[in-house]
Amino acid sequence: MLGIAAAVLFFIAFLINAADITTNDVFSSVNVMLLGLTLLALHVAGIGAGRPARRR
Template sequence: MLAIVAAIIFGIGFLLDLLNTRIGGGISGTTFMLLGLTLLALHQAGIGTASVGSMRGNWRGRSRR
């Protein structure tokens, strides 16, 4: 999920950089790039990711009997 948000943020930052514009408060394309890199780092660290097996609460998947 964070990777998708990071891609959107990178796209906004890219457009701001191409148009050479700034949003009020000094926010520019570089700010969006750094925010996108932060989101990608969080995604790589495993924050904000969920798998189907994690919904059951058993990290091993099926238990052996």
């Protein structure tokens, strides 16, 4: 789930950068990209992957 959210944030950062949209400092393309990288790192670490598989 966090991987999908990261992909959405990367796409938004790409659109902000490609369209050369002027935003305030909070929603700049670099900040959105860094949020996406944080979510991607959490996804790779295994956080937010859903329920863990039960061991028998």
